[in-house]
Amino acid sequence: MSLMNIELILLTVLPVLIAVFMCFSTNFNRHSRNFIAVMGVGIELALVISLFVLNFEAVKNSNFFLQYTLGYTDTPFVINLAMDNLSLFFSLIVTSAIFLIVIFSTQYITAKENIYFALFFLVLASIQGSILTADLFTLYLFIEAITIFTTPLISFEKTEETTRAAMQYLFYGITGGVFFFISMILIYFNLGTLKMAAVAESFALISTPMQLTIIIFFLLALIIKLGIFPIHFWLPRAHSACPAPISALLSGVLLKVYLYIFMRLFWTMIAFDFLVELHLSDFVLDLALVSSLIGHVFALQADDLKKMLAYSSIGHIGMILAVLLLNTEAAFYGGLLHITAHLMMKSGLFLSSGYLLQTTLSHNINDLRGIGHTNRLVFAAFIIICLGTIGMPPLIGFVSKWYVLLAFLKARHFFGAFVAAAGSIIALIYYLRYISHAYETVKEDGKSIKEELLSLKGFFSSTNKMKSVIYIFTILIIIFGLGFKILEMPINTAIFELLNPEKYIELVLGG
Amino acid sequence: MLTNLIFIILFMLGFYALIMKTNLIKNVIGLNLMEAAIFFWVISFSDIGGEVSIHKFGETMGKFNDPVPQALTLTGIVIGASTAALLLTLIIELNKFSGTIDRDQIEELND
């Protein structure tokens, strides 16, 4: 069924238009620019939700497939945009999180906003493009575009540390892109096509050493981009040097987009059996578990609040990758649930820490004394989200970690179960360390009064919006924790897509 | 065969420069060398001895080379150029802060 669903192309082109427009908005006053930004993301979110709601029956029966062909329909090189249940799921959670992050950053960023928003919307366009595309070269283009667009945002505040972090991020990112390009060209020279569905059909025709080379280069590219040990050195620096909304974007949203690309490449395009035959799935699984352990352990010695959160990200992403590689239905359920949970929790953590760190001298742990007393409600939200990340019931972090643990135990992978449990215990220690520092009573009166005055005077109107975004994340975490069955239907249909790639292949090629 | 050999040698040289040299500009050169090696290999491998893939007006043509890898290479070159520009900009900024373009010296100054 070759439906020409125009919403798919609008999802990608609309943010580009807004970004081009934002570049010219130097002379607008702040309110109109913020209004346009929020409107833009709002329209995007409305589009995605409307796609979900209008096709609700089709989604429930795993019958959902939208497609858009750019150009002549029957030629072999035309570009397709395709959306199935997995893409719809990721598009929903990613766009919702970005909507909240944009609202936060309208109040948080106070200088050079026009280029900030232009780059932010270009990143949104690239994210939507990489989720929706069904063509390998377009995917490469959007992945490189994401790396190039996020680099100037990392060095937004001009200090030496941020510039160094941005440079290291770009070096590692482009090297990963180069490996991806090699793999893509190898696929083209072997099979003569660049459509992911056509590659999936004929991947078995390639000789085994060539299959090994292609898969290894793809794995290298994704390992670099996801921050798995041993190529994780750029992640703590890059994620801690950028302003808070960008940290939430990079650590919360972008890592999940790379996980989606991993799933698309290794379950739909290259069937997972190839990985198992070449013994690569076990190797990458162990590597991801080791990386998760290292991430959690290194967070113990981090003295910087945002670096600690970044190391915690490494830990969680390693665990999610490991559980996905188990390739059972329970594993997918736990993995996708934990992706949703980690998205909300990490974005909430970075945004609330950004809010709290506005009034301290530096990000160092010794300078955090007393902020628990000055911003009581926001810090309480911070504690709730921390508890979610550790895995305390009834928050969603507990539910997702429970399913991940179950999946490891069912597959008799005891090292994985050990890492999942140990991760939670170590997380408890390093989060508690920061929370206890923040609740120490401050000795000098002057510092705390000054902090209160600062927080009252300048940001009076803007604090409400920032605070409300943080509260929304907290409430979502609690609600989804108590009622995680709501997510069961979208996740189960997404799992169906992962386990049955033939439907995707047939619909893209036959449409 | 010769094409593959040259590609692999250039690629490994570029990769070695990227990870082992400490001068930041040499790292950028290494990255560009890796990308140039790939582009060279793509174009050279898809050359089957035919003509340039442009029709001449009013004549019938013989064998054409494959135009798709050439288009992919064009896109890759553009991305490589934007990346190099961004990297060099960041190196300029970093030089202003720390006065050096050596990777190890910048690490020592900070940690």
Add this chain to the structure above:
Amino acid sequence: MNKLVKKTLITAVLAAAAFALYYNFSLLPGYQDLEKGISDYIITYGLHDTGSLNLITAVLYDYRAFDSLGESTVIFGAVSGIVLILSRKMLPVSSKGLSFIVKRTLGIMTPFIALFGFYVITHGHLSPGGGFQGGVILAAISIIFSIVYGSAFDYRRYSPQTKTVLETGGALTFLVIGLAGIVMEGAFLKNLGFLTAERGTLISAGSIPYINIGVGFKVGAGLAIIFYSMIQKTFEEDF
């Protein structure tokens, strides 16, 4: 670890990888043996579908026009990012420029360079060239102005605001043509058929020349902005 030990270790690993890759690549099928007929469709029907004699331009701006749109957006974003990183509130100070002989010679050559750049852009569908290539040639003109005549001359001739307007204009042209494709032909970036005249002339191949012009201006202005932002830092020294 000792520096020498580390070097030999990495060299050994890279050499092993090189051998493995070489063995692998010799297993690649030769280009003629592929039975799927890689680009036979484009070679046979490219002229008929798009009307452009240059098949590479047909692939780049018609069959895979979405990739070219993404690519020009990448340049746009990279330029914005560079302006963000290097932004200073500095007044431009002029540099001296080069000697009289160079100034005179380039004064004669520059119009021809500009003409050649425009030729490459507009004849993208008839001969080798296109938007990206011609745009780089046009950017070279701004760079020549900066180096040979001094940066104040370049600032007076094409101020950064003009360049930004040109760049954004190019971006919007591409997007508008794409959206017009939705309205008129039913698919984004589809070749607008009503603009075609006989093939082989300048106004042919549908929307490809206009996309080329848009991309050419965008790339040229973008690279000129990058160069100008970079040399702002070294204003006090003369070349």
